[in-house]
Amino acid sequence: MMKKLKVLSTSKKLAQAAMCLTLLTGTVAVALPANVAFAAITQPEADTSLDKQNLKPLSVQSLEALENGVKLNLGDFQGYIRLFDEDMAKVSVVKNGEEEFISPGIAKKDWETPEFKTEETDKEYTLSTNEITVKINKSPFGVKFLDNQGNVINEDAAQGVGYEDGKPYVFKKTDASENFYGFGEQSGGLNKRGKSLGMWNTDAYSYNKDTKYLYTSIPFFIGLKDTKAYGIFFDNTYRSYYEMASEKDDYYYFYANGGTLTYYFINGPEIGDVIDQYTELTGKSETPPMWSLGFHQSKWGYTPEELVDVANKYREKQIPLDTMHFDIDYMDGYRVFTWNDQYKQALKTLKGQGFHAVTINDPAVKQDENYRMYQEGTQNNYWAKNPDGSTFIGEVWPGKSAFPNFLKKDVRNWWADNLGTLYNEGVDGIWNDMNEPAVFDGPFHTMPLDTVFEGDNGEKKLHTEYHNLYGHDEAQATYNGALKNKPNTRPFVLTRDMYAGTQRYAALWTGDNVSNWEHLQMSIPMNANVGLSGVPFVGNDIGGFAKSPGNVPTPELFARWIEVGAFLPFARDHYDNSAKSGLGSGQEPWEFGKEVEDISRKYISMRYELMPYLYNQFNKSAKNGQPVQQPLVYQFQDDAKTYNIEDQYMFGDSLMLAPVVQEGQTSREVYLPAGQTWVDYWTGKEFDGNQTISVKADLGTLPIFVKNNSIIPRQEVEQHTDEKKLENLILDTYLNGKASYSFYEDDAETLDYKQGEYNVTEFHVEKKGNHIEFEQDKKTQKYASDIKSYTLKLHNAKEPNKVQAANNKYAKAGSAEELNKQESGYYFDSREKVLYVKTPVNENHKVKIQ
Numbered sequence: 001m002m003k004k005l006k007v008l009s010t011s012k013k014l015a016q017a018a019m020c021l022t023l024l025t026g027t028v029a030v031a032l033p034a035n036v037a038f039a040a041i042t043q044p045e046a047d048t049s050l051d052k053q054n055l056k057p058l059s060v061q062s063l064e065a066l067e068n069g070v071k072l073n074l075g076d077f078q079g080y081i082r083l084f085d086e087d088m089a090k091v092s093v094v095k096n097g098e099e100e101f102i103s104p105g106i107a108k109k110d111w112e113t114p115e116f117k118t119e120e121t122d123k124e125y126t127l128s129t130n131e132i133t134v135k136i137n138k139s140p141f142g143v144k145f146l147d148n149q150g151n152v153i154n155e156d157a158a159q160g161v162g163y164e165d166g167k168p169y170v171f172k173k174t175d176a177s178e179n180f181y182g183f184g185e186q187s188g189g190l191n192k193r194g195k196s197l198g199m200w201n202t203d204a205y206s207y208n209k210d211t212k213y214l215y216t217s218i219p220f221f222i223g224l225k226d227t228k229a230y231g232i233f234f235d236n237t238y239r240s241y242y243e244m245a246s247e248k249d250d251y252y253y254f255y256a257n258g259g260t261l262t263y264y265f266i267n268g269p270e271i272g273d274v275i276d277q278y279t280e281l282t283g284k285s286e287t288p289p290m291w292s293l294g295f296h297q298s299k300w301g302y303t304p305e306e307l308v309d310v311a312n313k314y315r316e317k318q319i320p321l322d323t324m325h326f327d328i329d330y331m332d333g334y335r336v337f338t339w340n341d342q343y344k345q346a347l348k349t350l351k352g353q354g355f356h357a358v359t360i361n362d363p364a365v366k367q368d369e370n371y372r373m374y375q376e377g378t379q380n381n382y383w384a385k386n387p388d389g390s391t392f393i394g395e396v397w398p399g400k401s402a403f404p405n406f407l408k409k410d411v412r413n414w415w416a417d418n419l420g421t422l423y424n425e426g427v428d429g430i431w432n433d434m435n436e437p438a439v440f441d442g443p444f445h446t447m448p449l450d451t452v453f454e455g456d457n458g459e460k461k462l463h464t465e466y467h468n469l470y471g472h473d474e475a476q477a478t479y480n481g482a483l484k485n486k487p488n489t490r491p492f493v494l495t496r497d498m499y500a501g502t503q504r505y506a507a508l509w510t511g512d513n514v515s516n517w518e519h520l521q522m523s524i525p526m527n528a529n530v531g532l533s534g535v536p537f538v539g540n541d542i543g544g545f546a547k548s549p550g551n552v553p554t555p556e557l558f559a560r561w562i563e564v565g566a567f568l569p570f571a572r573d574h575y576d577n578s579a580k581s582g583l584g585s586g587q588e589p590w591e592f593g594k595e596v597e598d599i600s601r602k603y604i605s606m607r608y609e610l611m612p613y614l615y616n617q618f619n620k621s622a623k624n625g626q627p628v629q630q631p632l633v634y635q636f637q638d639d640a641k642t643y644n645i646e647d648q649y650m651f652g653d654s655l656m657l658a659p660v661v662q663e664g665q666t667s668r669e670v671y672l673p674a675g676q677t678w679v680d681y682w683t684g685k686e687f688d689g690n691q692t693i694s695v696k697a698d699l700g701t702l703p704i705f706v707k708n709n710s711i712i713p714r715q716e717v718e719q720h721t722d723e724k725k726l727e728n729l730i731l732d733t734y735l736n737g738k739a740s741y742s743f744y745e746d747d748a749e750t751l752d753y754k755q756g757e758y759n760v761t762e763f764h765v766e767k768k769g770n771h772i773e774f775e776q777d778k779k780t781q782k783y784a785s786d787i788k789s790y791t792l793k794l795h796n797a798k799e800p801n802k803v804q805a806a807n808n809k810y811a812k813a814g815s816a817e818e819l820n821k822q823e824s825g826y827y828f829d830s831r832e833k834v835l836y837v838k839t840p841v842n843e844n845h846k847v848k849i850q
Contacts, residue, residue: 041205042205043444044200044213055169056163058140059138060073060141063120066082074141077094077095077163078094079091079093080100081136083116084264084281086114086129086131087273088264088266088277091264091265094260100262103237104476105472105502106235107281107282114129123137131267132145132148143161147267151226155172158171163261167257168256168258168259168260168262169253169254173251174251175249178225178245180192180193180252181633182218182220182533183242184220184498184500184533185216187210188209189644190525190631190644191643192221192244194244197244198242200217200239201467201498203436203438203511205512206514216499218533218535219236219240220232220278220500221242221244222275224271229270229637232266233266234254234262237466238468239468242254257464279534283501284503285534285625286504290748291323291356293569293618294321295571296323297311297314297325297572299575299577301327301576303329310586319601320607320718323358323428324350325574326347328360330344330360335371336361336362336366337418337422338421354720355720357426359427359429359430359431362432363435364398366398366399367402378391382404383403384451385405394439394441396438403437407453407455407469408455410456412477413477416477419481419482423485429491429494431493432497435495446463469499471502472502475502491505493507494570496509500534503534507535508530508570509540512546513546515547515551515553515587520557520560521647524564524661527539528629528634528646529631531629536618536625536627540565541573543565543574544561545574553587557663558587566607567603567702568629571607608721609714610714611715612715612726613714614628616743619744630651631645632649632671636673636675639690648670648671654706654707654710654711655705655712656707665697668697671691672689672692674690675689677708678706678707679706679707681704709734709738711763712733714730715730729787730790731790735765735767738765741762741763742760742761742762743759743760743762744759745758746759757782758782759778762776762778763777770850772850774792774847776843785841789841791837793835795833797828797833801850803837803847805839805843810826811826813825813826813827815827820838824840824843825837826838
């Protein structure tokens with residue numbers, strides 16, 4: 001959180017400030033409404049362009065067959081095409097004598113080589129697996145990928161591949177029908193066709209929809225052509241650029257300021273297949289602890305008393321909450337791994353009341369000869385260096401500070417060990433901030449590009465190469481610190497800075513957004529693309545972080561934002577210290593009046609009711625990389641009408657949300673994707689897909705639609721995730737044929753699930769003639785579950801004549817409350833047309849409803 005910008009009141013001050021910031025820190029002035037005096041967004045120096053007149057085509061002069069592909073003699077360069085799997089290949093072009101590049105983003109380095117065939121002609125060399133064919137053109141050198149039907153998936157354009165003045169580049173053919181998604185955290189819309197994108201991790205405080213460089217760099221994207229998907233991961237840690245048919249309709253290209261030409265090609269054809277394989281390469285996220293999926297509250301500037309009072313007020317008002325976040329004030333003079341005693345006492349109070357706590361942690365270490373961390377870092381040579389070998393010192397919150405060299409394993413271990421000063425006091429999770437790294441007095445708000453980081457083997461990387469990896473290595477150290485200091489407990493690490501693969505260690509929040517409608521609108525496609533880039537655990541500051549006159553949440557804006565925020569993978573209300581600047585009061589739900597407080601309670605409570613569903617979605621992400629917050633195109637890539645929809649999204653597999661994100665709007669158009677029947681969550685009305693409908697949406701209504709033939713596991717609402725044991729699992733079922741759900745369960749806290757301590761139960765509900773059958777199939781039962789019963793909740797149902805399992809007839813209850821007290825039975829709500837059937841967890845027979 002870059003919190004040092006001040007509101008200036010006169011045009012003279014505006015001009016002076018803009019000039020100063022532009023010259024000294026690389027910020028740019030942003031056009032704002034008349035009542036907003038000033039805002040600035042930090043951005044790096046001007047882009048380095050690719051000189052297209054200086055491209056030098058490469059040609060294959062000879063080749064050598066390899067165990068997993070082919071090595072190419074390209075004159076001054078060597079090329080390698082390696083098959084990692086039947087549907088994935090790695091393409092490398094390096095200088096003679098240089099090794100192929102493998103970044104820390106790569107998790108899986110050893111692949112079992114697939115069976116493949118080769119063929120050579122005068123013009124081409126071909127590698128073929130059962131899934132893809134790689135055709136290598138010899139002169140000029142170029143690569144073409146085909147599927148197993150012989151269709152061209154992707155191929156190099158006439159401009160080719162190579163190096164221009166040390167910059168690796170790749171040009172690809174495209175056509176007007178191809179669309180592009182992913183690219184990690186990006187501003188603007190969902191579909192990136194026609195866009196110029198860049199990746200250089202930047203503390204872009206109060207960014208907007210046109211800001212090019214944000215906090216996170218994930219150089220991976222998905223192409224969708226002829227309803228078929230492929231992925232490209234350009235594994236280059238330097239600042240990189242992506243011109244996605246932004247210049248002409250028939251080609252796109254990507255390049256970097258330095259480093260090697262290395263990319264991985266993944267064939268789908270489903271988007272989910274691409275993400276699964278990409279996260280096999282860069283690592284899957286872990287199933288998070290359940291508490292971290294609850295609601296979080298945070299503010300920069302909470303006093304110790306406020307932290308406790310706000311948490312207690314959530315309880316008093318019956319608004320569910322799991323976690324309070326401690327921002328930088330809890331430290332002693334912003335020294336990392338220290339405490340202000342009053343905040344330490346507040347933490348003990350919160351922990352004693354059943355709350356979880358997350359503390360912020362910045363990489364900058366105060367330059368103070370009497371400060372243990374600075375002493376140890378200096379004695380052990382743990383700091384980033386200036387070119388002359390002296391310690392780089394930059395200004396951040398503690399004042400003049402040194403920066404850990406996380407490239408070294410010893411430094412990462414040291415950092416991990418010191419997290420004990422936080423965990424030993426009862427902290428549950430760590431929040432990594434300012435880790436681009438942000439430096440207030442550095443050029444363009446970071447370290448100089450020639451700052452030196454020395455590795456374990458004495459190799460040296462300059463900041464220009466290491467910058468985008470800095471937060472990744474810090475996240476790894478933080479994750480390992482959690483494992484060291486809290487053995488057999490699942491880590492929770494939150495970061496705003498990532499590279500590819502950081503999803504192995506941390507969740508992402510999208511930095512210092514702004515309290516305005518534009519940011520609410522932008523958050524949905526931004527999260528969608530982050531999810532498509534292998535990071536399922538993502539969220540934005542609900543209500544907006546940055547404040548200025550004209551950019552504070554109104555009751556209407558906060559209500560609409562909480563409706564979205566309750567259905568984010570990571571849900572946190574976090575805001576700037578507006579009270580100190582005189583720009584407004586708090587941003588907790590009750591600060592906006594009773595109506596908004598009630599709306600907040602309603603939707604946050606829904607999140608907690610859906611916790612079994614949400615937890616299962618995260619477990620699926622851990623298995624196959626799938627996003628939790630999904631753009632419609634993820635599930636419906638055969639429906640071209642979904643390709644550019646960015647104000648609707650799937651929350652998991654079965655729920656589609658169509659939030660209102662326009663000021664003053666009380667109804668909206670909703671597109672229902674083809675190939676499904678959809679049920680209005682609020683009315684129960686069914687709709688065919690492949691149509692747009694108009695729905696009413698007053699301030700308290702978030703339009704929600706359910707895919708028919710879905711089972712959604714739910715529970716009774718809780719005030720926090722470990723308030724009660726889950727003893728009755730509700731199976732919310734929408735049925736017009738048959739529906740299935742594979743329900744996963746473990747202790748949601750420890751790492752015991754990695755030793756096999758979990759349950760998987762398959763549920764099946766099917767209409768058969770004049771009756772409905774419900775059955776459970778316990779596939780794996782290695783965890784001592786608290787669940788005693790399942791309540792099948794059938795929507796749009798008819799009252800049955802009888803319900804029975806084998807010879808056991810279920811008794812009819814007089815009400816839902818009465819049914820809840822029984823071990824088994826059923827109740828039909830004639831007004832809502834909902835049938836409840838309660839079944840013991842050990843019921844071994846099919847339950848027949850007729």
